Amino acid sequence: MAIQITANGFRLDTAHTSYFLERVAGDYLAHTYYGARIGADSALHLIPTYFQNYNAYPADFEGAEASVCLQTLPQEYGTTGGADFRTAPILIRHTDGSATLDLRYESYRLFDGTPDFDAMPFPYQNEGEDVDTLEVTLVDAPSGVRAVLGYTVFEEKDIIVRYTRVQNGGDGAVRLCRVASAQLDFVRADFDFIHLYGAWAQERQISRRPLAQGKQGFASLRGTSSHNHSPFFVLCDHTATETAGDAYGVHLMYSGCHETTVERSVYEDTRAQIGIASDSFEWTLCAGQSFTAPAAILAYSEAGLGGMSRRLHTFIRENICPAQWKGKPRPILINNWEATYFNFDEEKLLSIARAAAPLGIELFVMDDGWFGHRTSDNCSLGDWTPDRTRLPLGVSHLAAEVVQSGMQFGIWVEPEMISEDSDLFCAHPEYRIAIPGRAPTVARHQYVLDFTRTEVIDCIWAQLKDLLSSAPITYVKWDMNRALTDAYSSSLPPARQGEFLHRYVLGVYDLMGRLTREFPHVLLENCSGGGGRFDCGMLRFSPQIWCSDDTDAQERVCIQYGTSLGFPVSSMGSHVSAVPNHQTWRSISFDTRAKIAMNGTFGYELNVNALSEEERAQIPAQCAYFRAHADLIQNGDLYRLCSPYESDRFAAWAYASADKKELLLFAYQSKGHANPVDLFLTLPADPSLTYTDEEGVTCGGDTLAHAGVRVHFGFGDHLAKTLYFSAKE
């Protein structure tokens, strides 16, 4: 049983981890332990019981105050305005304007499976999988406000999904101004803090630093999870490596504004919180109403960052990404964006498709520019009907021709947007997000639709439904090319405008839900100016996300390596593009570009007709190599072996099948030197097996695991190599 009631509270066990919640003096709910699985029933001995000088205590502690000090007690969910002066996970303005919230244990509820999570994405349970949920209710007795803390335990996956529901059991309306989805308190502070930061064309770079005194953290206030900061963080030992050390990884399953705060207190404890960004959030809770914050996904591993990532990868692949794509091969695609930009017509697209089909490419994707009268990015968003000058016979004819050539057909849309120069804007200018009396901020000449309004979503849904029903479309690239600004909806009263950004995200989930339910055969790939909305919320609808608009192989090594800290390789959209690269102007060989792009969903984003004969001739072998190893790459276990963030010469990683009978190594030399040196790597091999490489040479798994392999690049920059090993019994 994954959840047990103990003398003082609860223990949650997964196959390899334990998590303890225990009641202490005054019925506060302490978080006493999270880490490797232990047998003890209590970890109360770990909490400090001495009273720190110059601190406060609740009135009912008078005389016994030394039993527990709220300032240093590791808590499941901190209190506000009382004797705990650390960052509060929750801020509520009561009807009288005060904000104190003294949350104490009230009750619990246990049930099988996952909770009903209304309109928000939540991981799912697979058939035969043991999943149990514990809900613990804390109450602030004077106000009647409750915090229901949820813990859904995916036992075999070593994952705990947390959620928080705030209920107003009082008489009047209260304002919820901050609500963390999860708080993790630790009785130690000797952690490194890792998170993924970036910008357009530079997503998910790794930042690692020792926790400093005080608060540190990051946020996105862009309305989306953003290029700037992923809703994901790691706390690990200072000494944690890829293979050893405590590592805690936490994802927020959310696609809007988010924040993470980690506070190292003067008493050398740590409080980490993740949730919706409080700077741009406020929610009115009338009497009897409740608010559910997005889910947070927790993974712990004592096998360092590698162990932590692999737990998250498996979970995201098997319990978050849509079930119909689980373990299924994804099509090798060709996308026309970098090949043509806005300059295309049906003939040009078909010439690319017809040249690509015989090479082993399986899906043709028509990108931006096919609708309205869109010859540049300054018009037509909102009008999802074909431009008859480019596609005289419509999308259906083009799609049929592509299918005839032997490929599947996919299409680009940007459903959340509106251009001023569009039929939709002429008919419904009020669908655009704008604050009356203010000129709305513009980005890429476009504006955002008010997805807090059902009639707006209905209008776009009607168009998308027509489009997807009109042609044999099996893939949709859903783009979102600007940040949200001017948060305001004419449908919300003034007191509820602070709800806008969260309601917007719920609107996006609504439309994505309609699309994926009605067209389950359609493979949805998310995109937001590249990888600007790469999060577990989006992954619930689309198993793959365009990782970055930067398709340069050198940059992609860093972007994809960084992304892999929290996200599986199967989620990373990655293509081979033309050189000089359109983002960096760097020229890297066709072979290297393909080898790097294979570490993802794999595809091409170029005009095959513009390639040299020699390059074009490489495509069939590249596709065949990827097809042969796609299952291992996308569903195997990833082992990061050499970090481009630590080495100025090399990067390397390997995939191993669950039984370790297959190993595939990718190694990369970014910079050559006058005195070349080789890269030595040990592989995640099973020492008891005997492996054979692609040349038929055999080698013991013990040798591969302990002595390793030598990868020789020699002279030259931007070189990639692969080594494949397979083992028989």
Ligand code: GLA
């Ligand atoms: C974004 C995407 C690109 C492409 C363009 C089209 O930038 O990331 O891949 O689809 O939009 O406008």
